Amino acid sequence: MCTKPSIRHLLLALLLMVVSSSALAQVDISVSFGPPALPVYEQPLCPGDGYIWTPGYWAWDNDNGDYYWVPGTWVEAPEVGYLWTPGYWGWGDGAYLFHTGYWGPHVGFYGGISYGFGYFGDGYEGGRWDGGHFFYNRTVNNVNIVNIHNTYNTTIVHNTTIINRVSYNGGNGGIEARATSQQEAIAQERHIPPVQAQVQHVQTARSNPQLRASVNQGKPPIAATARPTQFSGQGVVAAHEAGAPYHPPANRPNAEARPATPDSRSVNPAHASELQPHQAPAPPNTGNAKLDQKYQQQQAKLIAKQNQEHQQLQQKQEAQHQQLAQKNASDARKQQVEQQHQQQTQQMEQRHTQQQQQLQQRQPQPHAEARPR
Numbered sequence: 001m002c003t004k005p006s007i008r009h010l011l012l013a014l015l016l017m018v019v020s021s022s023a024l025a026q027v028d029i030s031v032s033f034g035p036p037a038l039p040v041y042e043q044p045l046c047p048g049d050g051y052i053w054t055p056g057y058w059a060w061d062n063d064n065g066d067y068y069w070v071p072g073t074w075v076e077a078p079e080v081g082y083l084w085t086p087g088y089w090g091w092g093d094g095a096y097l098f099h100t101g102y103w104g105p106h107v108g109f110y111g112g113i114s115y116g117f118g119y120f121g122d123g124y125e126g127g128r129w130d131g132g133h134f135f136y137n138r139t140v141n142n143v144n145i146v147n148i149h150n151t152y153n154t155t156i157v158h159n160t161t162i163i164n165r166v167s168y169n170g171g172n173g174g175i176e177a178r179a180t181s182q183q184e185a186i187a188q189e190r191h192i193p194p195v196q197a198q199v200q201h202v203q204t205a206r207s208n209p210q211l212r213a214s215v216n217q218g219k220p221p222i223a224a225t226a227r228p229t230q231f232s233g234q235g236v237v238a239a240h241e242a243g244a245p246y247h248p249p250a251n252r253p254n255a256e257a258r259p260a261t262p263d264s265r266s267v268n269p270a271h272a273s274e275l276q277p278h279q280a281p282a283p284p285n286t287g288n289a290k291l292d293q294k295y296q297q298q299q300a301k302l303i304a305k306q307n308q309e310h311q312q313l314q315q316k317q318e319a320q321h322q323q324l325a326q327k328n329a330s331d332a333r334k335q336q337v338e339q340q341h342q343q344q345t346q347q348m349e350q351r352h353t354q355q356q357q358q359l360q361q362r363q364p365q366p367h368a369e370a371r372p373r
Contacts, residue, residue: 030095034167034173034174035060035096035168035213036058036067036242036244037166037244038057038113038165039056039069039165039220039243040243041223041239042142044142044225044235045144045235046144046148047227047235048147048148049133050076050077052076052077052083053072053073053141054084054101054198055086055117055119056070056115056220056224057086057087057115057167058070058167059098059202061212067212068205068206069205069222070201070205071220071223071225072115072223073201073224073228074227075228076331078103080129082105083103083104083106083124084103084107085101085108085110086110087099088168088169089169090168090169090170099111100193100194101194103192104192106186106189107123107186108189109183109186109187111169112177113166113169113175116140118137121175126140127141134150135150136150137151137154139153139155139156165244196334196338198228204229217246218242219239219241219242220239221238221239222236222238270338271341271345272311272313272317273314275310277307277310278352286364295362295363302355306352306355313344324337
């Protein structure tokens with residue numbers, strides 16, 4: 001009878017490992033060659049007040065060893081006063097790494113990439129918040145003034161007449177731009193990761209073979225949508241042309257998953273389901289078998305407890321998602337719960353990191369070898 005709980009916990013731990021292996025963990029995906037140029041496309045009509053334009057970009061699918069296009073789309077801001085900082089590919093450590101976008105009170109550094117529609121490489125000129133309402137600059141946005149009255153017209157003057165459609169920063173042929181001190185300060189502000197609608201939008205794009213660069217040659221048939229995940233019907237815009245000829249390497253290598261670095265702009269985990277299970281480090285070898293065994297048992301106990309907390313929080317968050325779906329909750333309520341989930345997840349991981357550090361401080365040290373006199 002005593003073995004049943006242990007077996008159950010083991011099975012649950014194995015299940016968690018399987019689920020987490022395919023989830024969005026805190027890793028940087030690095031690719032040895034850069035993404036295609038940004039395609040040429042028109043912006044679909046803004047669907048309503050409070051929607052912010054999020055430009056399209058090339059993402060990487062490691063299963064297919066290929067870039068795929070994530071269409072630009074209009075997304076409701078998660079909070080009044082928040083703007084979108086687009087993600088971007090940047091060269092570092094001998095590969096191209098993707099820095100995920102985020103929501104915040106100011107637009108930060110996005111690699112100097114000129115995505116268009118207000119995102120011309122530095123800041124955002126497509127609109128502004130005023131009195132709790134978002135005002136759209138009609139010079140760069142496709143807005144119907146019959147339905148949306150918060151508009152203005154400001155002509156954007158660029159320093160160059162050459163339209164650069166390069167989609168990555170640094171490396172061979174990349175944009176040469178660096179974050180300013182102000183943009184570095186913005187990176188430290190409170191941020192909100194991509195909302196659930198954006199996550200589903202990316203997943204929908206990834207599952208569409210026509211959006212792979214090897215298939216569309218840099219000219220995606222779905223370049224932009226009026227709303228996230230709506231890839232057919234009214235509001236879908238096809239690319240006019242590729243931004244440049246696409247010539248990937250003949251032997252395209254798969255991407256490499258790297259642990260996130262402290263200066264990485266990868267999105268923080270928003271749910272417990274996105275966390276990798278804790279793994280035991282290499283066992284100590286101090287020469288004292290009893291001390292080594294005792295410390296190893298303490299490690300195993302802590303890791304089992306932390307992985308159990310992962311699972312409990314994941315179950316709680318999934319139950320709340322189901323309740324919201326059953327009650328047909330508003331987008332505002334869903335976004336509020338998403339923020340709570342992100343805070344819960346990050347606070348738990350911070351606590352786990354502190355626990356692991358405290359245990360490491362008690363790790364037995366090897367005895368110095370006795371030296372002959």
